[in-house]
Amino acid sequence: MMTTSPIDGNPLLEPWTAPFEAPPFDRFEPRHFPPAFDAALKAARAEIDAVAADPAPPSFANTIEALERSGRSLDKVASVFFNLAGAATNDELQAIEREIAPKLARHRSETYLNEALFKRIDALKAQEDKLGLSPEQIRVLERYHLDFARAGAGLPPETKARLAAIGERLATLGAEFGQNVLKDEKAWLVLLDKSDLDGLPDFFIASAARIAADRGHPGKYAVTLSRSSVEPFLQFSARRDLRETAFRAWAARGENGGATDNRAIAAEMVRLRAERARLLGYETYAHYRLADTMAKTPRAALDLLESVWAPGVARARKDEQALQAIAASEGGNFKVAPWDWRYLSEKRRKAEFDFDEGELKPYLQLDRMIEAAFYAASRLFGLEFAERFDLKLYHPDVRTFTVTGRDGAPKALFLGDYFARPSKRSGAWMSSFRGQQKLDRAQFPSVVNVMNFAKGAEGEASLLSVDEARTLFHEFGHALHGLLSDVTYPRISGTHVAGDFVEFPSQLFEHWIQQPEMLRRFALHYKTGEPMPEALMGKLLNARRFNQGWATVEYTASALVDLKLHLDPSPDKVDVVAFEREELERIGMPDAIAMRHRTPHFQHIFSGGYSAAYYSYLWSEVLDADGFEAFEESGDIFDPKAARRLEDFVYAAGASRDYDEAYRAFRGRAPSPAALFRKRGFEASS
Ligand SMILES: [Zn+2]
Numbered sequence: 214m215m216t217t218s219p220i221d222g223n224p225l226l227e228p229w230t231a232p233f234e235a236p237p238f239d240r241f242e243p244r245h246f247p248p249a250f251d252a253a254l255k256a257a258r259a260e261i262d263a264v265a266a267d268p269a270p271p272s273f274a275n276t277i278e279a280l281e282r283s284g285r286s287l288d289k290v291a292s293v294f295f296n297l298a299g300a301a302t303n304d305e306l307q308a309i310e311r312e313i314a315p316k317l318a319r320h321r322s323e324t325y326l327n328e329a330l331f332k333r334i335d336a337l338k339a340q341e342d343k344l345g346l347s348p349e350q351i352r353v354l355e356r357y358h359l360d361f362a363r364a365g366a367g368l369p370p371e372t373k374a375r376l377a378a379i380g381e382r383l384a385t386l387g388a389e390f391g392q393n394v395l396k397d398e399k400a401w402l403v404l405l406d407k408s409d410l411d412g413l414p415d416f417f418i419a420s421a422a423r424i425a426a427d428r429g430h431p432g433k434y435a436v437t438l439s440r441s442s443v444e445p446f447l448q449f450s451a452r453r454d455l456r457e458t459a460f461r462a463w464a465a466r467g468e469n470g471g472a473t474d475n476r477a478i479a480a481e482m483v484r485l486r487a488e489r490a491r492l493l494g495y496e497t498y499a500h501y502r503l504a505d506t507m508a509k510t511p512r513a514a515l516d517l518l519e520s521v522w523a524p525g526v527a528r529a530r531k532d533e534q535a536l537q538a539i540a541a542s543e544g545g546n547f548k549v550a551p552w553d554w555r556y557l558s559e560k561r562r563k564a565e566f567d568f569d570e571g572e573l574k575p576y577l578q579l580d581r582m583i584e585a586a587f588y589a590a591s592r593l594f595g596l597e598f599a600e601r602f603d604l605k606l607y608h609p610d611v612r613t614f615t616v617t618g619r620d621g622a623p624k625a626l627f628l629g630d631y632f633a634r635p636s637k638r639s640g641a642w643m644s645s646f647r648g649q650q651k652l653d654r655a656q657f658p659s660v661v662n663v664m665n666f667a668k669g670a671e672g673e674a675s676l677l678s679v680d681e682a683r684t685l686f687h688e689f690g691h692a693l694h695g696l697l698s699d700v701t702y703p704r705i706s707g708t709h710v711a712g713d714f715v716e717f718p719s720q721l722f723e724h725w726i727q728q729p730e731m732l733r734r735f736a737l738h739y740k741t742g743e744p745m746p747e748a749l750m751g752k753l754l755n756a757r758r759f760n761q762g763w764a765t766v767e768y769t770a771s772a773l774v775d776l777k778l779h780l781d782p783s784p785d786k787v788d789v790v791a792f793e794r795e796e797l798e799r800i801g802m803p804d805a806i807a808m809r810h811r812t813p814h815f816q817h818i819f820s821g822g823y824s825a826a827y828y829s830y831l832w833s834e835v836l837d838a839d840g841f842e843a844f845e846e847s848g849d850i851f852d853p854k855a856a857r858r859l860e861d862f863v864y865a866a867g868a869s870r871d872y873d874e875a876y877r878a879f880r881g882r883a884p885s886p887a888a889l890f891r892k893r894g895f896e897a898s899s
Contacts, residue, residue, distance in 0.1 A: 225249035225290050231604055232615075233626040233659045234647060236293045239605040243305035249290045250313050254320055257284035261324050264333075271333035273344055277354055280330075281652055281703055291317070292646050299638045300630055300663050301607045302395070310388050318384035322377035325364030334358050335367075349869045353702045356868065359505060365493055372492050379485050379492075386478050386485075391638065391820035393473040397466040398438040399635050400473075403459060405434040412451030412556075414571035416676050420667040438463050439633045440640070441667045445678065448555040448570065453547070460552035460807075467813030468790065475813040479789045482819055487784050499779040502825040506711045507832065507872045511780055514713075514828040518776070520886070521831065522769050524895040526801060528762025533805050535561055551807040558760050566756040568749055570678055576736040576745040579631060579666060579675040582682050582726070585735035586689040587614075589725040592851040594697060594860050595619035598627060608634075610668075611661075616696055625649075625696040628661035632668045632675070639665055640816070641684050643691035643719075648706045649698035658707065660695040662688045674739040679753065683723050690722025691715075697864040705868035712826045714872045716833030717840070718864055724841040727757065728850050758894030765893060767809040770802055772827040775818050779825035789813070831889075836876060838888035843880055855879075 224240035226249050231237060260283035267275055298310045324330070337344065338358045341351055361367075365376040404425060410418055418434060424442065425435035436446045436459055443463050450456050467475035486498040495501035499511040508514045536549050536557040549557060563569045587598045598614040606613065610632050616625040628646075630637075641664045649658040664685065669675035677685065691708060694715070698707040708715055725731055729750060736745040745753075774796050781787065789812045797808070810817065810827075817823035843855045862870065862878040870878070877883055 223249050223252075225293065226252055226286065229289075233657055235604045235613075235626060235659060236289070236646060237605060238293075238607040241293065241297075243303070243309060246290070246294055246306075246309050247312070250287075250294070250316065253284075253287040253290045254316065257287040257320065258323065260284065261327070261330070265327050265330040267333075271336050273337060273346060273350060273354065276330075276333045276337060277350075277357055278652065280357070281353075281650075287320075289647075292644075296644055296646065296661060297607060299642070299644070300661075301634075301636050302638070303636060307392050310392070311385060314384035314388040315381040318381040319377065322364070322373075322380050325361050326366055326373045326377060328366065331361045331366035334361055349701060349705070352869055353704050356704050363493065363501070363505065368492070376489060376492055379489050383482060383485055383489075386482050387820045390467075390475050390478050390482070391816055393475050393478070394467050394814045394816055394820075395638055396473045397469060397814070398639060401438050401462050402428060403436045403455070403462075404430055405436065405455070407434075409452060409455060410434060412449050413446070414449055414574070416571070416574050416669075417445050417449060419670040419673070423668065423670055438466065438639075439665055439667075441633050441665050441681070444555070444680075445570075447552060448559050450556065453545075453553065456552040456556060457550070464551075464807055464811055465813075466811075468811070475819070476789055479812055479815075479819055480784075480787050483778055483781070483784045483787050483789065486779060486824065487782065491782075497780050497782050499776055499825040502779065506713045506826070506829075508713050508828070511776060511825075514776060514832065515773075517831055517835070517886070518769050518772050518828055521765055521889075521893070521895070522773070522800065524890075525762050525765030525769060525893075526803065528895065529766045529803055529806060530762075532558070532561075532760065532762050533803060536805075539564070549805040551805060554763060554805055558763070562756060562759055566752045566759065568752045568756075572749065573679060573745070573753060574676045575738050575740070576749075577677040577679065577682050578737065578739045579669075579677055579685075581735045581737055582677055582685050583629065583631075585726060585731055586686055586722075588735070589686075589722070589731065589851075590689070590693055593856040594693070594864065596624075596693075596696070597621075610634075623657065625657050626659040627692060627696060628659070629664075630661060631664045631666050633665035637663070637665060638816075641665060641688050643688050643695065643708070645695055645707065648703055648709075649695065649700070650703045650706050651701050652703070658695050658698060660692045662692050664688065676739060682726055686723045686726045687719045690719035693722065693864055694718040697860060698867050699865040700867045700869050707867055710868045711872055712823065713829035713832035714836075716830050717836040717876075720830070720833050720837035721840050721859075724837065724844075725850065727754065729754065730850060761893045761895070763806055765895075766803060766806045768830065770797060770800065770806075770808045771810045771815065772831065773800060774808065774812065775815065775823075775827040776825055778812070778818075834892075835886045835889045836884050838892040839884040839886075840876075840880060842888050 223245050224237055225245050229236055261280065264276060264279045264283065269275055298306055334357050337354055341354055346354065365373050421434035421436060424437060425433040428435060436442055443459055446459055447456055490498040490501035493501055503509060503511055503514060533549055536554065539557050539560050540547065540549060540553065559569055590596045595618060597617045600612060600614050604613050608630065611628055611630045614627040615623050616627050618624040643660065643662050646659040646661065647656065650656045666675060666677060666681055695707040700706050732750050733744055737743065774793050777796050778789065778792060793812045817827055823829065844850050844852050847855055858879045862875045866875055
């Protein structure tokens with residue numbers, strides 16, 4: 214009989230010898246993860262305990278650098294696991310995810326609540342000026358000190374025990390929350406017949422036919438709750454009854470009763486977060502969460518959200534009247550509802566700007582948009598991308614590129630996983646298999662972008678909407694933040710920056726796909742190869758401020774509800790849905806618009822790290838709107854001088870600098886919110 218110990222022969226724990234230490238996905242099986250996590254956690258624990266127990270007096274090298282070197286095996290196992298859990302999950306991985314989340318939380322507590330370790334860091338912090346440290350090392354030391362203080366180091370043992378228990382419970386709940394949303398999305402599918410396709414453009418019909426066939430219903434057409442399916446359906450379907458059905462199912466994710474209902478989970482998470490903040494000496498969870506951001510206080514974030522709310526609502530009310538008129542002119546005897554807005558707006562856009570999304574889409578081929586993103590990265594930062602086919606990845610759709618820098622030497626690996634599938638969580642994101650650092654030797658980053666685009670029919674190009682093309686650039690901006698990182702220490706590398714700064718590099722990059730110079734070169738018709746006609750492009754660019762009232766309202770409502778939920782000092786009996794309803798009433802939410810993310814499926818704040826911080830997108834938009842004007846002012850969207858400063862102070866800098874300082878170094882001055890108002894087409898509020 215052959216036996217293997219759980220550790221021997223576990224490919225997760227062996228050295229990975231492929232270029233860039235790419236994980237050998239073809240060898241991983243779900244059963245490898247639990248023993249690999251156990252072994253990696255044990256190794257990390259031993260490494261960290263050794264630092265804490267070091268008899269030598271604390272030094273930057275034997276404490277901070279030693280911590281920076283610890284947990285390498287855990288990082289590898291966890292990055293593979295969580296990337297699979299997001300992009301290619303199954304029942305086995307989901308069960309492991311629920312099991313591992315509290316173990317990882319316990320590991321974090323054991324590290325950050327280790328008193329001996331904190332004493333060493335605290336001693337170093339007290340003499341940081343006398344240690345001869347570089348500015349980067351001082352930043353790293355400060356981050357560590359803050360991480361420990363914010364976790365509760367230095368508090369009495371019973372408080373620390375409670376904090377640890379809260380951390381574990383929150384981790385379990387967060388994993389469940391995300392899985393429940395995925396289950397609700399997978400469970401829902403509406404099958405249409407040929408007679409139900411009124412108004413739907415060819416690209417949608419082709420992809421709906423493909424989804425139906427994939428799910429075992431050839432000859433039918435399927436609408437799913439993936440954003441890439443339900444959004445265009447709501448935008449184009451002339452069938453108000455079907456739009457309402459689809460919209461209600463989409464809005465009800467996480468609120469369907471039974472095993473996947475997220476209301477109690479969300480309420481418990483809000484309670485636990487408030488308790489954690491109290492134990493750490495903060496007024497509310499929002500105060501705790503924002504203390505270490507650019508905004509610094511909930512008041513500053515609220516001020517920004519409130520400054521766009523009133524002009525956003527005013528614009529949306531005007532737009533609603535126009536939509537109501539369109540509905541009436543077509544004999545529609547109904548009040549505009551959330552499931553009508555996209556559809557009627559599309560009609561209005563066609564009438565006012567004389568084009569529709571369906572006309573644009575043939576020019577927005579996924580492959581050309583990927584090339585466009587690479588081209589902009591090349592012009593701005595000197596990066597080149599070469600596709601390679603030798604690495605075994607976790608799904609045949611994933612593409613791999615070697616990235617070389619200005620000197621022509623390889624500096625990173627980039628993975629693109631673009632298509633929606635049932636095993637993938639909804640949304641779009643960037644993540645890493647390995648971060649950049651050069652503590653002992655140069656470690657090149659390995660970064661992935663995951664999207665949920667609809668795959669084109671067999672043999673046909675995959676086509677994107679304008680929003681999707683922008684999303685591709687957004688996530689690629691995050692990817693560049695990881696790929697261009699050039700710091701010594703992992704703690705401050707790449708996207709490890711404050712939550713309201715991290716969207717700046719991504720949102721800034723979105724601007725480049727909205728420039729005529731870029732569209733002329735890359736917006737090519739998928740059948741004829743002809744560039745988008747100048748007139749159509751002009752209409753597209755003119756329409757950029759179209760529907761900005763609606764976009765502002767749906768986003769800002771979600772951001773305000775998130776912040777307010779976490780500003781309640783004692784949410785002991787919180788009913789998250791009632792809270793949401795009351796808050797929307799208080800701020801005057803228009804009936805015809807729904808929140809972008811309702812609380813029961815708001816993954817950003819319950820399973821995605823944006824708790825009390827969904828405002829970050831708007832905060833970063835102040836920076837991106839103002840920042841892109843640096844290029845516009847120069848008259849060259851690839852201005853080499855501005856690009857160089859952007860690379861040095863933002864994309865390559867990680868958290869090695871204070872964020873306000875980094876922005877000023879790039880821009881030559883502090884950001885002004887006026888550019889944000891210009892970008893959205895609002896008058897600045899007085
Ligand atoms: Zn982002």
